[in-house]
Amino acid sequence: MTISLVIPAYNEAAYIGPCLDSAIAHTYGKLHQIIVVDNASTDKTGEIARQRPGVTVIREDRKGTGHARQTGLEHATGDIVVYIDADTQVPEGWIEKIEKAFEDPAVVLLSGPYRYYDIAWHKRWILNSLWWISAPVTSATVGYMALGGNMAMKRTVLQSIGFDRSIAFFGDDTDIARRMHKEGKTLWHMGFYINTSARRFEQMGIIRTNALYVANYWWPVIFHRPFSDGHHDIQRV
Secondary structure, three states: OOEEEEEEEOOOOOOHHHHHHHHHHOOOOOEEEEEEEEEOOOOOHHHHHHOOOOEEEEEEOOOOHHHHHHHHHHHOOOOEEEEEOOOEEOOOOHHHHHHHHOOOOOEEEEEOOEEEOOOOHHHHHHHHHHHHHHHHHHHHHHOOOOOOOEEEEEHHHHHHHOOOOOOOEOEHHHHHHHHHHOOOEEEEOOOOOEEEOOHHHHHHOHHHHHHHHHHHHHHHHHHOOOOOOOOOOOOOO
């Protein structure tokens, strides 16, 4: 089993270095590829990524997660393609969970939640509680769920359906999970987590941000399209 890691990144100069350092340190040479898709960045995201050993940087000037994820897929050659966000940090034991899940040949997708590393403890407790309350029930009820910043997929199946390039931001993960679910077994494991920044919650507020995420999960499930249009950028530091 070979694993390609794809990291879409738009103006992530402040985060891409630690992201790559954690991925390199905690995957123990098991990654077949590390691909950073520099998605129309105007800062030094690509330059910083190229400084890390074994990292390939692909420029994609059409802004949006649909474009970035599909471009990454087109350059990936591993049996499994894994997507994380540029502000995430890979924890110990993460890659072993991917390897274990895909020992089952029926599995086509594995995903799991975030844990937040840069927010006050009480807010972290609220956000983690929301994951534990909502995600397992939703996944079991609908049958599929994926988080764009922490999802692994079988490349041959993913290539056959592809990402929807028209989706700019919200809802792309649910859209691909819905379509992958038709092709095989999709797994959501709460223990398969990745650490991430809570900057969107800090800037937009916990209630508003969670409402957007909930709406953009159920709209692709019911109507096969996102609830929100546009890129929904947050302030970069």
